Amino acid sequence: MKKDLPEDTVFELEKRLRQISVAIKKRGRKILTNYPITPSQFIALQWIIDDQDLTIGELAKKIGLAFSTTTDLINRMEANGLVQRNKDEKDRRIVRIRALAKGERIIKEVIDERREYLGRILQSFNLEQTEQLTQLLSLLYDTMHRENERDD
């Protein structure tokens, strides 16, 4: 049941979402210059906090790096005091990565900075526009989420 969605609209939506995401991220990352953390470590840290108790193999899949590269990355992050390896409580042969307080603080500050920026931008919106945008983005995400679950 394919509807007639104009191709231009999809082009524009994809572009807008990409531009907005880049602009918000750029603001958040300003914070990172105050911390000794590389962009790869930052990306891994976000996954480790969002998805909790990932194994190195699971993390490698999420960030799209080889298992050996991901192991090196985790070694450096462990030395940097950002994460630690924990043995799984049910199966001691499985090692899971958990963020330490320092890692959690960095991510929190980056997200706070993004929110502050977005809040400043939204001062130009009226309340109705803000509510509409929130509803539409929630609907968009829920639809993506449902489709992804169907694919898995």
Next chain:
Amino acid sequence: MKKDLPEDTVFELEKRLRQISVAIKKRGRKILTNYPITPSQFIALQWIIDDQDLTIGELAKKIGLAFSTTTDLINRMEANGLVQRNKDEKDRRIVRIRALAKGERIIKEVIDERREYLGRILQSFNLEQTEQLTQLLSLLYDTMHRENERDD
């Protein structure tokens, strides 16, 4: 003139935008497994195509890497046939990076895949919702763009 924008709304908006961006990116990157290109090379390639004729120093700033690391990255991308170094036509001492056909093809395929995915998701939206979302995101981006120009 600070308005009473509920903090929860900003939290939700930031989260939705982040989740959507991750979901779309993940779809686009499926394509990359077919190409010999690393995530760092992919990020650099996007900037090189979007901003055209960047110098290595300008690119280093955009991607947040050191000048020497960026030089290494460009060397590998040049060996990989993705980009080439060109002398600036007005000032031959300046070297600018330009994407080659292979680099442009990879980025185009990734963006095509993202669009296809987004178009599929938008089948669940009615036309009014799609138009509203496009308008609100354009407004959001234009406001960000204006604020960034004021900051520069």
